[in-house]
Amino acid sequence: MKDSSRALRRNRITGYTFLLPNIIGFLIFICFPVGASFLMSFTEWNGFGDIEFAGLSNYIRLWSDETFRISLLNSLIMTGVSVPVTLLLAILAAVALNKGLRGVKIFRTAIFLPHITATIAVAVVWQLLYNPTMGPINGMLRSLGIDHPPTWLASTQWALISVIIVSIWHSIGYYMVLYLAGLQGIPKDLYEAAEIDGAGKVSQFRNITLPMLSPVIFFTIIMGIINSFKVFDLVFVLTKGGPGRSTHMLVYDIYYTAFQRFEYGYASAMAYVLFAIILVITLIQFRGQKRWVNYS
């Protein structure tokens, strides 16, 4: 007995020794900054001189900050639109490409490609596509008889939608691959049994595919929402938050506050509000999942 417990302990020590470098890295580069920025959110600091304790004033200031309110609203709209549309299209693409059709690999690659393309390149190409006078999108719309097509990225009404479209196009591939993996994991015999019982394709999709895919769907919804709230690079390259503040989003506002206005405390408070929003949404989903996610 003694021997085995000693061996166990030694094993553990070896295990933790191997983990140690990673744990140290995690503590220094993740835990410490996360904790420090939380404390910082109760202070006022521009990077120089004394750090002044500010209590809750940063959080109170958020309520009357118009740019923050606009950014929050834009982020909510972006998430509300882009996540459901992305996931729906991704699931349809996955189901369509799950069968061994001809050239299926080419289509899969084509849909996945945007995801692994650098955001900068994606943004530059879409800027050309969106060009109001010479761009192919408006060229097509004009040939369809629309005389005054939107000016897309240069319009306060259309800029946010334009960014959402790019973001959907950019991320479908990633979620499609996850769904494909999920679909491959569904046992064939379930479909065979259903077919023998006389179930049609639609009913098979509803009663076998969706429930069996529910853990993946759950995961993708959570990741989708987090990624959507976190969007920064796309906005930065496509619109810089403009025109006006029509595409100002939360993370862009945090960047602007910290590195243009040099208000580190206030930016930290914004970051924690973002964190709280994501946390709450995720918690609600974890509670709700029992009702619809099937892990069997």
Add this chain to the structure above:
Amino acid sequence: MKKSWHLVVTGTLAMGLLAGCGSTQQTSGEKNSASPAAKTAQVNLKATVLTDDLETFKSAYAEFSKENPTIQVQFETIPQAQYYEKLRLQLSSGEDIDLVGGNMDVFLDTGILEPLDDYIKKENIDVSGYGPLYDSLKVNDKVYGLPYRKSNWMLFYNKTLFDQANVAYPKADMTWNEFRELAKKMTKGEGANKVYGAFLHPWAQTWYMQGVQTGASIIDKDLTPFKKGLQFRMDMEKDGSIMGWAEQITTSAHYNSAFQKGNVAMNLIGDWHVAQLRQAETEKKISFDWDVVPVPHPEGVAANTSLATPVSLMVNKNSKHKEEAFKVLQFMTGAKGAKQFAAKGFLTGYVNDEIRKIYIGDGSMKPKNIHFFVEQKEYPEYPLLPGVKNILVNNVYKQEGEMALTNAETVDQAIQKIGQRVEKEWADKYAKDFKAGKK
């Protein structure tokens, strides 16, 4: 097994990184504390300056070190896009940078700028060479930096296009309305062959300039003088004589490439464009003839009234060798440094007849009428106070201007909104603590 090896490798890498950081910091610390003791006479200074100015600083320093062989200066730079962001971070982490170059207003709130009034008095520096700029650079009645160069606005024009159209060149004394008419006259063609009468870069300065020319400031309580300029830009867009804002944004149109393309008759931009065009000429990228005239002015304002932004050299309060650092600053921003900068085609903060002559040159280089630059009456492009550039110019004025340019707001609404946001997003925070010494 593979995984644990992976961990070990990444772990050691991370540790190595940490150790690396630690050790470099140590050595740099050692160097600074040890070298003055080792060689008593030698003083090592570090200066961070804008990329465009690095070469000139180095050649000016070569002159300086002849007079001051004991002062060693190491000049460094940071790419333009991250210059202020990164430099502030470096300074806040206490890096030993003795001299800092750039727009003074960006560093005012840091409290690390050494007030220079005592040094100026002690060295008995003649500040008349800076003209009115000296006083307008004062903040809370103190001098925190001296300008080694400045950026002034001017109107560039494509002579060849005017010749082809058989239209008289822009006049040195031209009102904005005359400019608009001239631009209309010069506009012709469609699509790829379109010739634009003028190019107004999508910066807010190209419209708020008209208000500043009348003596208004973008932090004023009453912003009505700025309505005209914004309306003017929209009117010109309606005329079709400038590229529309929407098209500029979506094609990332740039004043430099736009003008070099040769289909823009007049380009409203700063003196740095001279260097860009000269370079394009040596690289044989442009074949047309060009020149400059003063920027158009509002009715009732003197001709050649322009906007300028000084670029300064400042001393770090925490420097161990402030006396020596000021010596460098004095040289660079004074007559001797100004000669070097003027010879390279920069407008200098310090000006006298000799420097004016060097700047204008012997007439062998374009533009022919470069002398207009050194005859300008200038207002600061924006008040040199903290936050004004980043919060007001680059965000509030830009964003609300865009609202008007995209017809999401009227001009009146936009200017009213700017007024509210200036109060709320800037004045509440900075107006109490910082006052520009504008005379």
